[in-house]
Amino acid sequence: MTDAIKRFNDQIKKATKIAITTHIHPDADGIGSEIALCMALKKIGKDVVCVNEKELFERYKYLDPQDVVRSYDDVKDSIDKLDLLIVTDTNSLPRIGPNVQELVLKSQELLFIDHHPCPKELAAIHCIDSTKAATGELVAELIESLGLKIDKEMALALYTSIIIDTSSFRYPTVTGNTHKIIYKTLRCWSQSTSGL
Numbered sequence: 001m002t003d004a005i006k007r008f009n010d011q012i013k014k015a016t017k018i019a020i021t022t023h024i025h026p027d028a029d030g031i032g033s034e035i036a037l038c039m040a041l042k043k044i045g046k047d048v049v050c051v052n053e054k055e056l057f058e059r060y061k062y063l064d065p066q067d068v069v070r071s072y073d074d075v076k077d078s079i080d081k082l083d084l085l086i087v088t089d090t091n092s093l094p095r096i097g098p099n100v101q102e103l104v105l106k107s108q109e110l111l112f113i114d115h116h117p118c119p120k121e122l123a124a125i126h127c128i129d130s131t132k133a134a135t136g137e138l139v140a141e142l143i144e145s146l147g148l149k150i151d152k153e154m155a156l157a158l159y160t161s162i163i164i165d166t167s168s169f170r171y172p173t174v175t176g177n178t179h180k181i182i183y184k185t186l187r188c189w190s191q192s193t194s195g196l
């Protein structure tokens with residue numbers, strides 16, 4: 001287990017009420033990552049919701065079969081205190097939007113889960129791994145580190161994250177590990193029909 005994954009596990013262990021967000025003008029990596037992580041944390045009994053600055057675009061709704069994403073306006077009155085706020089696919093607070101930033105003040109802890117380069121002081125206290133091609137690649141490993149198997153719904157969200165952030169595996173950020181995660185997501189969907 002890397003230090004980044006250990007930090008994630010430590011934070012999850014001590015948190016019950018959790019919100020997850022991503023950057024404004026979100027792409028499929030930010031959205032797929034927050035949704036897959038949210039579904040995983042629900043499975044282990046956490047009180048968790050995704051809160052984005054704006055409502056999810058219609059074109060991304062297929063990634064959210066459990067309807068876990070809320071807009072800030074939807075939840076602003078019902079979230080009083082949080083144990084943990086997780087920010088996916090950025091390590092810059094201004095990028096989560098002016099309203100969602102209010103949640104930072106309501107939360108005991110803050111954790112970035114990201115793959116963009118950052119100062120080493122930030123990487124030392126968050127879950128940031130710039131060797132990953134997508135945040136979704138890192139989130140898949142985090143889900144497994146909780147002792148969970150990636151299920152079909154998580155697989156769809158994570159597969160989409162990685163496809164979008166690598167422009168269908170065309171970028172040099174793609175590694176053997178990226179393909180290993182993709183294999184695991186595809187296996188969820190094809191297990192019953194092939195020997196994958």
Ligand SMILES: [Mn+2]
Pocket residue numbers: 029030089115133134135165
């Ligand atoms: Mn990304």
